[in-house]
Amino acid sequence: MTVFIDDINMPVINEWGDQITNEIVRQMIEQHGFYSLERPGDFSTIMDIQFLSAMIHPGGGRNDIPNRLKRHLCIFNCTLPSNNSMDQIFKSISAGYFCLERFDDEVVQIIPFLVPLTRIFWQNIKTKMLPTPSNFHYVFNLRDLSRIWEGILKVKREECRTRVQVLKLWCHECTRVISDRFTAEKDKTWFLARMRIDAESYLGEIFEDYPDEPTFWVDFLRDAPEAQEDDDEEMSFEPPKIYEEIPSFDFVRAKVMVFMSQFNEYIRGYHMDLVFFMDALKHLIIVSRIISNPRGNALLVGVGGSGKQSLTRLASFIAGYKFFQITLTRSYNNGNLTDDLKFLYRTAGLEGSGMTFIFTDNEIKEESFLEFINNILSSGEIANLFAKDEMDEIYSELIPVMKKLHPRRPATQDNLYDFFISRARYNLHIALCFSPVGEKFRMRSLKFPGLISGCVIDWFQKWPEDARIAVSRHYLAEFPLVCSDKVKNQVIDIMSWIHETVQEACVCYYDRFRRVTFVTPKSLISFLESYKLLYKDKQNHIVIMSERMSSGLDKLDEAGASVAILKKDLIEMNKVIAIASDEAEEVLATVEKSKAGAEIVKVEVAEKKGKAEVLVKNISAVKQVAEAKLEKALPALEEAEAALKTIKAADIATVRKLGKPPYLITLIMDCVCILFRRKIKPIRPDTEKTFIQSSWDESLKVMSDTSFLRKIVEYPTDLINAEMVDMMVPYFQYP
Template identity: 40%
Template structure:
């Protein structure tokens, strides 16, 4: 049944009484136009019985939903729908109608008419009846092959078929005056139905249901895996329910107040047992767990102190070693820093020295350049003077038998500049104030075809101070000047200008040469200084690399030292925290153990306590204090009788209500 159903699966416990009801209802439904009136209090099994009986009979169950707005019109439409299904499909259809579906007493009037006469033709109009008759014409011909298929015959066949396959199941409660009044007002409810009366469940039925419900998954289920405990609990809940049934009768006779207990109340009682057990179990378990956790933490704190002491001693040894290593590395860092600083200082000194040499060289170079620039006009003048001399002029002078004395003196100066042989120094017979000329050597020199070229390409580096001393007597003569030479010698006067220019160049270069020598020495010094600077810089780089490496080692050593120090400090803090925890909670450990032991014992007693509390909460609301006390004593005796653990003195109010509510009530 559950397999073919799309709704919530049914949970059914079969016992003899419910099986008898199912058999009786099935027999009533299977009879021709059979209807059934099921009378019983809520939760007695009427709904389950009609569903099972319908399923066993192979019929289809039809129910109505009156939770929303449901009027007579809606009821009539549902009745027409049921008749269509029953008449057209030819399948048994059971119309379940509960007393809770009665929104208006007119509903019962229509139900009564159907039960008394079964006449439903008035619910359909002509077109609906014809449509229904035409829909089953094939079935009619198969069942009545020799009869005609006229319209009225089809309609009668449809109505007969619908009445035959439609069954009504009325589910009413006998409590109150309404059932009696309705039975008198609508006699068809009794006369047109087979009545099945649902009486109170017997003890075996209660026990079967209790065993099934209590063993469903819940915090209580593991406790009931013990067969003895399970049997004891089942006996207790069944007996207390029957006791309350009897007590309701006695209480009504004494106080004139009526209380009712139904099987539904019994199921509420069972579910309350599971819920209360689950909540109390979680509450007690949580408290016991907290107490155990506190005790365990204290024990762990005591054990951790010894471990932390060992760990702290090891950390202090490691820290001592790390301090020593860090100090060693620091000394190396200081040493390498000092070495690198010395190399850096030497580099700075050499750099400064090189800069000074470069500055001195620049100064000498500028001064020499200035002097050379000053000598350039003399050289240019000598070149211009030579350019005035032609080859013919040289030939003319060479042919002179007795050249002017000035020309011979000019040639003597040229011979001196070229290191040519000279006659011994003696006075000139023709001009006593002058030296005797070496004209013969001059003629030979003038005869050289490359004479002018040699003058133009004169090697100025052969000039010496001795040459200047030898030339001085010649050049200091009053007539040894360009003007006198042009007047006496013509174009050959250029030789005089050339000798004067060469002498001027010598005296200028005399100042430049020391500067150039100094410049060369400075360049050599600079080269040596730069070489030393390169060596010292290379040494500085090596020292810097070593210093960086040592500094990195020092940084690693300091980090390790700091890490070990932090670990030691953390260990000390943990020890302090553990000591404070132990000192502050030393008196609480015993109380926590006792509290945990008490709550664990309460968990053992929780089975009986949950039954008592659920019994009090479910059944005792409608009774006075005397009846409640008597019922609770009876429940306690039953728990003791069947061996279900329970607390000796259980206050139901304090156990169920919060302390604030209890204090407000008191």
């Protein structure tokens, strides 16, 4: 038996400098067996075993194997194939696909030029972009060339008829495989310049058709075919996956919006509300391209809130895949993870359904989780994942499927297992969503090389200004702000400026105090939500204060009306009393002058006196009633004055700043203008409010007086006359 051990240098070195797993391998090689753990002292000898192993070059954070193990192995340094060998490999692949039976002669003639050009360009990138501690993932190997040609070979004749389209496709695939992993814009700029220089130096006259602007290719723009009466029952009505160049980003954005609405309609538990600015749309295209390829796995690197998981879910929905994400609990362990992986392998390998496994760095509860992920990315196989009875069940269900797809292949256990693993690798797509913050990402990538080599990397840059403005507009466009459209647009723009300013302040903070503080896209979204809550609170506070002011003015009006009525009653009563007193004095004067006729008029005087006494009693009763009404009105007047004293100068300033104040406030200020004997507009109907038009301009002039608050507090209520009351009565009747 031959045992192959891949990544033999992966085990962690303990504090004594040993690798426990490799010590067991060394014991097996030296002593040809193991000691039994169940029966101490018994030694099991294993014969006819040969070991083969593979490892990456040590250094740069990668372990070496112990010398005690190394001495038992013959070491061979596996170098890259020669330039001629690499060209011959990919020339055979490309020539077999791009032939005259499939493509036009113009396309077929340019393909032999692209094979060495791709290899030369890849070598120049590999020479320039060397791995560093911050860019440890700048590792380039033959998988990159394979992925570039894998993407090129997806195109069909109808979408690739000219040399221009071929060169656009070649540029797109090189950019997706190599440039998307770059962490800095200067690296991407150098990449595009290097691509143009190499193409110009090697293509010659063909370089005239080299595209000036980068383009994107996708496979989700076509609509599903409509069902016809004479269609075959086995005909698929899924949208065809045609790999083609996008007509425009606006067209793609409209298409993606349709997919998002379908996602929200069909997928329960996930409500997606994404803003498809330019960068988000590009990353969606990139993720969709990765998982649409067989065995396509993605490593999405970006800070929290960049949209990695949401874009992956939407891309999976667009591709017609299911997506799965573990539910992390306090007791989640390796056993739970293996159960979830069994479900994924059954779905992808047994059912043959496309499946995207979304795995984030927050879900790495134990570092051993990454061993399973590394095995899937490296070989597609996890040792002893299924028990024997489970595998027998899978084999029995898989036999008719394999006979249908491969009728000439015998249904042996080895063939069934190989078919199951191959089918699972074909349909299972892993999307790793990691954050570059801290040292964990670098250390994990060095410990588990499959995370880098087995995935296509897409590095999420920080949001540009247009992205921040688009997100701000999405959150504030429908939010009611009491301002003009111009001011609202300025508010939206300043949200982006504030976010960028805080980012710059974080950099300065790190330079001065060496403390790292991160401002992520999620921070911008939280800031917008906080702004909306704070604005609502302040707006409600202003409404409450305006209601208090209107209530105080109403109390003042009621008290003024009651006092005016009492004053009228008192004036009338005083007139009656004065008349009665005059008559009594005249009678007494007559009595003094005419003592002789006293007896004659005695009866008349008595009658007059009786009438006067009755009249005085009536006047006293009326006076008591008037004083009682005045006493009842005084608490309302005092309450109105107390409410008026709660109004502050800041509240009046707030009302003055309202661009479009509530209509009730304008009516209240009209009453204030009447009390201050200020000019108001002629009475005209307001059709919108079903009332009269307000004199807000005159009200602003009244409120602009610095002593306005003092005047309304110290207003002499005795100056209120009947005319003022009559003018204010319609305002009191406003519903």
